[in-house]
Amino acid sequence: MPSALITGGSSGIGLAIARMLGAEGYSLTLAGRQLDRLETARDGLDAAIVVANVSSEDDCARVVDEHVATHGGLDVLVNSAGVGIAGTLADTSVKAWDLQLAVNLRGAFLVTQAALPHLRSTKGYVINLASIAGTLPTPGLGAYGASKAALIALTRTLDREEADAGVRATAICPAFVDTQMAAWTGIPGEEMIAPEDCAEVVRALLRLSPYARIPVVVIERAGESV
Template sequence: MSDLKGKTAIVTGASKGLGAAVARRFAEGGAQVTIAARSKEQLEQLAQEYPDQMLAVTCDVTQGDRVEAMVDQTVKHFGKLDILVNNAGVGRFGQIHELSEADWDLMMDVNLKGAFLTSKAAIPHLKDTKGHIVNVSSVAGTVTFPGGGGYCASKFGLMALSDVLTQELKKDEVKVNTICPGSIQTEFFRNPKSYALTAEQVTEAIWTMVTAPAGVIYNQVIMRPQVPPDMQK
């Protein structure tokens, strides 16, 4: 298929950055989109750009009852659910002995538990539509680095969750895609490199995943920026 006309999607972490870019691309491609995040004001501003296609739902993805309500509201409003993009994520960095318990718990709750809760709530509806789950992981879900212990652990966990979902849902023809981008030029990264990926570049990769031809699954994509020769070590 060449577009998402007639499809309904949920994008978490959609108030800004990559999530907002994905939501806009989906809407421009014809989809109806529930945009979910904790920031009500930012969500409503985004929804005003596509008033006939976007539904803004304030949701903390770490709270199961809130997630279930968000999925139910989506299906009630749009009639079905075809695509779930688990994009909500946080990063707290520091060496293990310096990382606070609160920061560790926050990353596990948002980056991993959040994807579990949203997938759990969405799966019954995605089985009905033979839909998609797109998990936004990271290069940090494939390799580790000093200072990234908590973040890497949460993203490695997300990779494992994606693999299990792939195995459990293949008989239902629900596609599970995982994208692992490097640094992106968004608010998430305090000082991204000048050559870092843009949200739009990563969004196009996600678009390719969800518009893949019938019978094709882009199971896992690792996406890195091309480093200019004069900036290479």
């Protein structure tokens, strides 16, 4: 049975992808910072859970080790853990800058690096949840956008570097998605992209032949670019 590890798997896009992968027959590990939210997310899923904070280097290695110990290998890694703090660049604190880079970029790098030996064995797939804010100027989300632009660059390079090993990587870059992270916008949830839309993109990517490589997918919100 193929297996998938989803960081940030306790809610939002990560959980929607986990549910889709479970329905597709993958055995799962959900990783997140809060045990109670992971336990709630696991309802209805046959999934292992791991409490981990991807801003911790040790946790990034441990979550991969625990997944492989439980499932025997790794076929799909979904780096969905993320944090966004709104604010102009002039007003962004160093703490807020560092946190977004640590979680959104450094964490994805560390988990991916730990996972690569296993993904090479299975010719697996890395899905990185980036953002449309990493592809265009987004006032008020400068630090977040910078972290996601860097994640897109990391993904594109990873996809090229690991091509000979059969590992593929895609950065999914949605506009505002109906999740708790986007609640601050005031946009009605029904006017945002659904988390399940992102999951359907992942489903389509995993069904491609191994000769098709799509390093970046941008999902625009109807009527607007963010």
